[in-house]
Structure formats: C-alpha cells, structure tokens
Amino acid sequence: MAVIACPCRSFSNSLGKHMHSITRFTRNLLACTALGSSLLFTGMAAAKDWTTVRVATEGAYEPWNTTLPNGEIAGFEPELLKNLCARVQLECKLQAQDWDGMIAGLNANKFDMLMDAIVITPEREAIVAFSQPYAATQGVFVSSTPAVIASAPSDEVVKLSGDQNNDQATIDQLRSLVKDKVIGIQSGTAYTDFVEKNFKNVATIRTYKKSGEHMMDLNAGRIDFAFDDVTFFSSALLNPENQAAHMVGPKIGGPIWGPGEALAFRKGDTDLKEKFNQALSAALVDGTVKRLSEKWFKADLAP
Incomplete structure (x- = not known):
C-alpha cells in the first residue's frame, strides 16, 4: 500500500503561526481601538471641562x-x-x-x-x-503738521465697501493727502493691509509693533502721518505729549474692515x-x- 505523506505537521505549524498572528493582530487592534476610544472620550471631556x-x-x-x-x-x-x-x-x-x-x-x-x-x-x-x-469701529489718519490739519478736517465719515471701483474716489482723496509723505502703522492689523495696498506707491510706510510707537515717531517728526483706530486716537490725543496731533481726512468705516x-x-x-x-x-x-x-x-x- 502506498503511503501518502500527509503534511499535517507542517500545516498545523503553519496554521498555529497564522492563528497566533491573527490573535496578536486582533489583540493589538482591540488595544488600539480601546486607546483611541479612551483618547477620544478624554479629549471630549477635556474640551467641555473648562474651569x-x-x-x-x-x-x-x-x-x-x-x-x-x-x-x-x-x-x-x-x-x-x-x-x-x-x-x-x-x-x-x-x-x-x-x-x-x-x-x-x-x-x-x-x-x-x-x-x-x-x-x-x-x-x-x-x-x-x-x-x-x-x-x-473706524480708521483715520492723524498728523501733527499744522498745514495738513488746517486743510483736511476729520468731520466727515465715509464707508468703504472693499470694492475698488466703489471706493476709488475716497482712496484718491487720501492718496493726495499723503503723497510723498511717511505713514506710520502698527504691523499685522486690518489697517496695515489697507495702508500698504493703497498708499505704498505714493508714500513711505513704516511699521511698528505697538500703536504707541508710531505716536512717538509722529511727535518727534520722524513720520508725517499715523493711521489707526478712531477709538485709539480719541484716547491717545488726550495725552499732553500728543497735543500737536489731530485727526485728518475722513473717518473710514464700513464693510472694508469686516x-x-x-x-x-x-x-x-x-x-x-x-x-x-x-x-x-x-x-x-x-x-x-x-x-x-x-x-x-x-x-x-x-x-
């Protein structure tokens, strides 16, 4: 009788190894799932547990x-x-x-x-x-130059939309006011983009970390204009050291500031x-x- 060699041992070993891999994979998968769930619920709890x-x-x-x-x-x-x-x-x-x-x-x-x-x-x-x-709020220029202060009162309020076609007349008026001058502006604000976009090709622009710094340079004559929030200037111009400075040109509000x-x-x-x-x-x-x-x-x- 022919003897048929049955590879049961090698199959059994292979199967055992395979089952061990599956078991290990399953165990790792469950562990990862449990960890993920734990982190998820921990994160959710932390997000809501504000004190x-x-x-x-x-x-x-x-x-x-x-x-x-x-x-x-x-x-x-x-x-x-x-x-x-x-x-x-x-x-x-x-x-x-x-x-x-x-x-x-x-x-x-x-x-x-x-x-x-x-x-x-x-x-x-x-x-x-x-x-x-x-x-x-609104933005506005200030200046300490007497001739500018006399010629450009700030009693007008205009609203800019951010659309160049609609806003161009006001922008042209302001460009004429600051032409060939130096403008100070705090860096990284909504006003910074507005000033750089509209006046950098007609005026020199200097940026500062803090608004108080451009006021110091304005008082020292190192810049001709500063541009900032009306509310900031309303307070700053009450200080005796800023008594020479005045808001000039229109106060600018509207959708342009968001x-x-x-x-x-x-x-x-x-x-x-x-x-x-x-x-x-x-x-x-x-x-x-x-x-x-x-x-x-x-x-x-x-x-």
Whole structure:
C-alpha cells in the first residue's frame, strides 16, 4: 500500500503561526481601538471641562486695553471680559502679550482666547475661530503738521465697501493727502493691509509693533502721518505729549474692515466659543456692551 505523506505537521505549524498572528493582530487592534476610544472620550471631556480660561490682550491699546502702573490691565475689553466670564461662570486669567505673536500663541496653546480689538477678516478666519462681534469701529489718519490739519478736517465719515471701483474716489482723496509723505502703522492689523495696498506707491510706510510707537515717531517728526483706530486716537490725543496731533481726512468705516471686533479661539474649541457667544448675546441685549462702550469710548460702538 502506498503511503501518502500527509503534511499535517507542517500545516498545523503553519496554521498555529497564522492563528497566533491573527490573535496578536486582533489583540493589538482591540488595544488600539480601546486607546483611541479612551483618547477620544478624554479629549471630549477635556474640551467641555473648562474651569479656567487664559486670555491674551496687548495691554497697550488704550482705551480697549491698557496696563496700569500697578500691573493691572484695564479698559473696555478687560471690563467686558469680567462681565462675560461671570456669565459663563469661568475663571479668566488675563495676560499681556505682544500683538505680533498673539495668534501664533493661541494656536500653540499658550492661551485659550484672544481679546484685543481683533477685527474679523477672511485671512484670520482661516486660522482661528471668531465669536460674534462686540464692536465695530473706524480708521483715520492723524498728523501733527499744522498745514495738513488746517486743510483736511476729520468731520466727515465715509464707508468703504472693499470694492475698488466703489471706493476709488475716497482712496484718491487720501492718496493726495499723503503723497510723498511717511505713514506710520502698527504691523499685522486690518489697517496695515489697507495702508500698504493703497498708499505704498505714493508714500513711505513704516511699521511698528505697538500703536504707541508710531505716536512717538509722529511727535518727534520722524513720520508725517499715523493711521489707526478712531477709538485709539480719541484716547491717545488726550495725552499732553500728543497735543500737536489731530485727526485728518475722513473717518473710514464700513464693510472694508469686516464685521467688527471679536473674541478669537482655536478652531477646535467650539464649545468654549459657544459659551462666550451666548454670554455676548446676553450682554448685547441687556445693554452691557453699549454701557461699557459709552464709558470707555464716549460713543456706542456696539455692532
């Protein structure tokens, strides 16, 4: 009788090894799934378990925010923040941070929220999430040159749409005002793009880290104009050292600056954004934003 060699041993070994691989794979898969689920639920819990919120502001943009001699940060935004944090029942720790590193610091988890007169723009919306706006303001030039001050009063308010065809007449008027002059502007703001886009081929533009720095150079005669927010200048021009400077040309508002100033959050912190959106809605409805705006700006800037 022929003997048929049955490869049962080798098959059994192969099968055993195969089953061992499957078992190990299954065990690893289950372990990874369990770990992923754990991380997922941990992340979800952490995202909703807010007790303390770290808030960055410049602390040098009066009257929005300013640092007092004792180190306390005061102004419209710190006072509004205190009100909002009480509404959401969270402890808010406010800290000063240079503007040019603020958004990067937010996305690097150095802070949880930004509150620094930040204008909503499409470019910023691509990298951070905004609350609804709590203010809407205007931009304007200032000068300390007597002839310019006399010839270009700032009693006019114009609204620019951002459409060059619609805005060209006003832009041409401003280009004539600043031609062959030096303009100072804080870097990285919504106003920076506006000034560089419309005046860099007729004027010299200098950028500064802080708005107070362009005021120093204006007073020293190193620049001819500064461009910034009306609310900043309304406060800055009350200081005796700035008494020679005056707003000149029209005050510029409208859609060109976007929807207005708002809180900024990391894209993933939707729950935190929603908490503050609800608090802002209540503060707008009950008149808190209007009251604080009139206290600090002498005008209602509620959007």
